[in-house]
Amino acid sequence: MAGPGGAARTRFAVVGGGIAGVTCAEQLAVEFPSEDIFLVTASPVIKAVTNFKQVSKTLEEFDVEEQPSSLLEQRYPNIRVIQSGVKQLKSDEHKIYTEDGKEYIYEKLCLCAGAKPKLIVEGNPYVLGIRDTDSAQAFQKNLAQAERIVVVGNGGIALELVYEIQGCEVIWAIKDKAIGNTFFDAGAAEFLLPKLTAESRETPIGCKRTKYTLEGSEEKRRPTGASDKLGSALGPDWHEGLHLKGTKEFSHKVHIEILCEVKKIYLQQEFIQLQRTSLTFPKGERNLEADEVLWPVYVELTNGKIYGCNFIVSATGVVPNVEPFLDGNNMRLWTQARQMGWYAAKCMAADALGESIEMDFSFELFAHITKFFNYKVVVLGKYNAQGLGSDHELMLRCTKGHEYVKVVMQNGRMMGAVLIGETDLEETFENLILNQMDLSAYGEDLLNPDIDIEDYFD
Ligand SMILES: Cc1cc2nc3c(=O)[nH]c(=O)nc-3n(C[C@H](O)[C@H](O)[C@H](O)COP(=O)(O)OP(=O)(O)OC[C@H]3O[C@@H](n4cnc5c(N)ncnc54)[C@H](O)[C@@H]3O)c2cc1C
Numbered sequence: 001m002a003g004p005g006g007a008a009r010t011r012f013a014v015v016g017g018g019i020a021g022v023t024c025a026e027q028l029a030v031e032f033p034s035e036d037i038f039l040v041t042a043s044p045v046i047k048a049v050t051n052f053k054q055v056s057k058t059l060e061e062f063d064v065e066e067q068p069s070s071l072l073e074q075r076y077p078n079i080r081v082i083q084s085g086v087k088q089l090k091s092d093e094h095k096i097y098t099e100d101g102k103e104y105i106y107e108k109l110c111l112c113a114g115a116k117p118k119l120i121v122e123g124n125p126y127v128l129g130i131r132d133t134d135s136a137q138a139f140q141k142n143l144a145q146a147e148r149i150v151v152v153g154n155g156g157i158a159l160e161l162v163y164e165i166q167g168c169e170v171i172w173a174i175k176d177k178a179i180g181n182t183f184f185d186a187g188a189a190e191f192l193l194p195k196l197t198a199e200s201r202e203t204p205i206g207c208k209r210t211k212y213t214l215e216g217s218e219e220k221r222r223p224t225g226a227s228d229k230l231g232s233a234l235g236p237d238w239h240e241g242l243h244l245k246g247t248k249e250f251s252h253k254v255h256i257e258i259l260c261e262v263k264k265i266y267l268q269q270e271f272i273q274l275q276r277t278s279l280t281f282p283k284g285e286r287n288l289e290a291d292e293v294l295w296p297v298y299v300e301l302t303n304g305k306i307y308g309c310n311f312i313v314s315a316t317g318v319v320p321n322v323e324p325f326l327d328g329n330n331m332r333l334w335t336q337a338r339q340m341g342w343y344a345a346k347c348m349a350a351d352a353l354g355e356s357i358e359m360d361f362s363f364e365l366f367a368h369i370t371k372f373f374n375y376k377v378v379v380l381g382k383y384n385a386q387g388l389g390s391d392h393e394l395m396l397r398c399t400k401g402h403e404y405v406k407v408v409m410q411n412g413r414m415m416g417a418v419l420i421g422e423t424d425l426e427e428t429f430e431n432l433i434l435n436q437m438d439l440s441a442y443g444e445d446l447l448n449p450d451i452d453i454e455d456y457f458d
Pocket residue numbers: 015016017018019020021040041042043047084085086087112113114115130131132156157230231232233234235236237238321323324331332333334335336337370371
């Protein structure tokens with residue numbers, strides 16, 4: 001429907017064609033079949049959740065497919081996808097302005113614009129981030145020519161990359177003492193490390209999600225370099241369709257530099273110049289190869305070491321895509337994106353109908369299921385004792401190469417857990433965290449492998 005000045009008018013508008021935005025639009029379309037829902041997105045394809053499976057009360061698994069927006073409109077005839085970036089929001093006038101010069105008036109708006117990589121330096125062509133299909137393709141292309149890369153960051157992307165990359169030396173610079181600080185403690189890191197340092201990798205455990213389909217989007221990708229379009233975030237199994245291989249014959253070679261950050265990045269000419277002109281440069285310990293081979297770029301770490309490499313991957317987190325419209329929070333994970341999109345739609349619907357809404361169950365407990373180094377990984381609740389201070393205990397069970405189980409206890413109650421491997425404990429532990437049962441009487445037996453814990457608490 002047209003509004004004043006030719007602006008199209010809708011009761012519900014959603015910005016963003018990622019998991020959050022699409023889930024929100026779908027839910028609104030179901031709740032209000034006679035309303036037109038506007039989904040405004042900068043990306044030419046949308047992300048659709050398929051094969052949704054509730055693993056336990058809070059853990060969910062699903063496939064994600066990139067699809068042309070026409071498929072979404074076919075499934076939900078009252079969704080209208082507008083492919084254009086939002087350049088301005090005037091919330092007091094309930095208006096959004098898009099890059100193609102159009103404007104839309106809404107009654108209720110949900111912003112699900114996702115995030116972009118928070119790079120260690122902006123505008124350096126040798127520093128790459130990975131977020132969407134274009135940036136992953138650009139990374140693959142550069143890797144195909146590379147002998148050595150430096151990966152900075154210690155979270156999800158870095159963990160996946162250092163494990164997957166073949167035929168290219170990887171210098172992994174982390175500011176922590178142990179790997180994977182965003183998901184694991186030092187114990188879990190220790191458990192995982194042998195998998196990383198092994199020369200070869202075993203066959204991946206069954207891929208639980210379909211690979212990305214990029215119907216219709218192939219021709220839109222630029223041959224080199226990442227596009228500046230705001231694409232949707234990749235997600236689980238994103239690298240399965242990519243050939244992550246460098247120029248070398250060896251399988252895997254990862255060197256970890258701990259407790260350091262990037263101090264400075266030098267382009268080749270800068271590096272040569274500094275070596276010639278400065279008596280004091282570079283200080284500290286250096287790796288020998290920096291002297292013998294010329295690299296396109298050099299990374300000086302805060303521990304004094306300098307590594308030459310073909311390029312740097314900055315896997316250092318994300319910042320919300322809120323420019324140009326506002327500040328706000330960022331969705332960090334795929335499941336959270338789906339839950340938040342769904343819940344936002346529920347809130348918009350309840351408000352529009354003058355009804356009240358209760359907090360959704362999924363927000364009671366943080367729950368994430370994923371895969372690192374070919375192990376199933378489940379994290380629940382305060383899995384790293386977040387916010388518990390020193391007043392907590394850890395209980396551990398570990399069988400090298402098989403499983404790692406850690407639970408966080410406080411006052412006899414289970415607060416969180418990390419489960420690596422096929423432990424089969426997620427549902428029981430999720431219940432114990434949710435119901436806050438006093439487990440003091442069970443003591444160490446809680447993790448005794450000879451006791452079938454499920455029978456205890458069913
Ligand atoms: C490499 C990688 C691996 C990952 N692996 C996992 C994993 O294993 N498990 C997991 O749970 N999560 C994973 N994640 C995180 C997960 O993919 C994201 O948290 C989730 O997809 C975010 O969804 P979203 O809808 O909030 O945002 P996005 O998918 O980023 O979508 C944002 C949408 O907004 C649009 N947009 C942006 N700005 C504008 C604008 N101005 N106007 C209009 N539209 C705009 C974009 O085009 C896009 O369609 C991974 C992320 C990456 C990058």
